[in-house]
Amino acid sequence: MTYEPAITKPQSGDPATYDLVIRRAHVFDGHKALNGLYDIAVMGGEIAAVSASPIHGAKEIDAAEGWVMPGLIDSHIHFYNVFAVSDPASMDAFEENELPGRLDSFLQYGVTTIKSVGDPTSGILATRAKIASGQLRGPRLLATGCGVTGRDGHPAATIFSKNPWARARFAGEVGTVQEMRDLIHYLADMKVDAIKILSEGACACHSDEKYVWQIPGFLGPFELERLPLDMLQAGIETAHERGLRATVHTAQQDVAREAIEAGADALEHGVMNEPITDDSLIQLMIDRDVMFVPTLYAHGEAHPELVANVKKVSDAGVGIALGTDTFAGKGIYGENTLAETELMVAAGMTPLQSLVAGTSAAAKQCERADLGVVEPGKRADLLLLSADPTENISNVRKLRKVILNGEIVVEKD
Structure with missing residues (x-):
C-alpha cells in the first residue's frame, strides 16, 4: 500500500485546529521511514493529518526532531x-x-x-x-x-x-x-x-x-x-x-x-x-x-x-x-x-x-486495520521516541511519550 502524507483540512478551507499536534517529528509509519520532518495531528482519537507543512492544535508537543511511530x-x-x-x-x-x-x-x-x-x-x-x-x-x-x-x-x-x-x-x-x-x-x-x-x-x-x-x-x-x-x-x-x-x-x-x-x-x-x-x-x-x-x-x-x-x-x-x-x-x-x-x-x-x-x-x-500505522483515519496510538528506531532497534526503549486513542497516557520527559 502506498501512502503519501498530506495535510487534512476542514471543508471550510480555514486552517484546522486539532486536539493535539506533534510537531517536527521524523516518522516511521508502520511500513517505512518517511523522508523529512512532519507534524502529526490528532482529532477525536484518530490521526487527522500527517503534514510536511506546519499545523496547529489545542495542545502541541515539540518532537524536536525525535521519532514518532505507531504504538x-x-x-x-x-x-x-x-x-x-x-x-x-x-x-x-x-x-x-x-x-x-x-x-x-x-x-x-x-x-x-x-x-x-x-x-x-x-x-x-x-x-x-x-x-x-x-x-x-x-x-x-x-x-x-x-x-x-x-x-x-x-x-x-x-x-x-x-x-x-x-x-x-x-x-x-x-x-x-x-x-x-x-x-x-x-x-x-x-x-x-x-x-x-x-x-x-x-x-x-x-x-x-x-x-x-x-x-x-x-x-x-x-x-x-x-x-x-x-x-x-x-x-x-x-x-x-x-x-x-x-x-x-x-x-x-x-x-x-x-x-x-x-x-x-x-x-x-x-x-x-x-x-x-x-x-x-x-x-x-x-x-x-x-x-x-x-x-x-x-x-x-x-x-x-x-x-x-x-x-x-x-x-x-x-x-x-x-x-x-x-x-x-x-x-x-x-x-x-x-x-x-x-x-x-x-x-x-x-x-x-x-x-x-x-x-x-x-x-x-489481529485483524485491526485501524491500528499499527501512522496515517489519517487510523487510531491515534503513537509513541514519541528520542532516537531513530529504524537505525538501532534498541531505540524503542528511548521513550518520551505514549499516546493511546489520542490521549497522552505516559510522559517520560
Whole structure:
C-alpha cells in the first residue's frame, strides 16, 4: 500500500485546529521511514493529518526532531497469573491486586495493544470491557478466550495438570468434532476477537504416537496426543464461518503444514523444534498469506532452531508478527515486548522488519486495520521516541511519550 502524507483540512478551507499536534517529528509509519520532518495531528482519537507543512492544535508537543511511530502491538500474551489463580478467591485477588499493574506496565513500555491467547474466557472478556469503558486503565485488549485443545492436550494436561479449577477455565478441551464446533460457536457468541487452537505441545513428535512434553527442571514429563486432524479442520472452519481468524499453536514442520492446509491464518511459534528444511512449506505460508508469530522471548533460548527459522522465513517474505508468549513469572509485561523486537534483530531481521512486525504486521495478525500505522483515519496510538528506531532497534526503549486513542497516557520527559 502506498501512502503519501498530506495535510487534512476542514471543508471550510480555514486552517484546522486539532486536539493535539506533534510537531517536527521524523516518522516511521508502520511500513517505512518517511523522508523529512512532519507534524502529526490528532482529532477525536484518530490521526487527522500527517503534514510536511506546519499545523496547529489545542495542545502541541515539540518532537524536536525525535521519532514518532505507531504504538507497539504484542499479538501473543498470557495475562492472568496461571500459577496464582486456582479458585474464585485467588481469581478475585489477582483481578484486584495484580491486574491493574500489569495493564499499566504495558503502557509504560509503549505497548498500546495486546492480544490474549489463552486466558479464562469470562475473566479476560470482562477485563476487555472494563478497559473499553474506562473503568480500567490499560492498552487496547483483544482476546481469544480459552485456548482450544484436545482432551488431555496442551496446556490442559501440562501447565494446568495440578490446577483443575484453572484448567477448566484457561483451556477448552474437546473430544469430538461436534464438541469442537460447539466450543467455537460458544466463544464466537461471547464475542471473542479470534480463535486459538493448540494442535500439539512444544516438543518433537512425528506420527500419531504419544509423545513426551516437558520443560526441564520445571514441569513434566507428560504424555500427550496430537489434536486429530478432523477436529483441527472443524475448529478452523467454524471460526471462519463465524468471521473469526483462527491461529494455531504449532512446533514442527509437519504440524505447521497440516495447520496451514486445514486453513489456519497464522502459526503461533511456527516451527521451533527443528530447522525448516522444506522450502515448499515456506512457499505455502507465502501463497496462503499465513502469519508467523515467533515468540522468541519465551522460546528462542531453549530452541535455537527457532532463531534460525525466523531469519529463513523472514528472508523469504513470510509475514512476521510480534508476539512474546509473555506469561507470569518471566520478565516484565511490556518490557518483554521491547526485548522481542531486539531478539528478532538478533535473529537476523533488520530493525525496520522488526518494527513492521510489531506494528502494521501485528495489526494484520489481529485483524485491526485501524491500528499499527501512522496515517489519517487510523487510531491515534503513537509513541514519541528520542532516537531513530529504524537505525538501532534498541531505540524503542528511548521513550518520551505514549499516546493511546489520542490521549497522552505516559510522559517520560
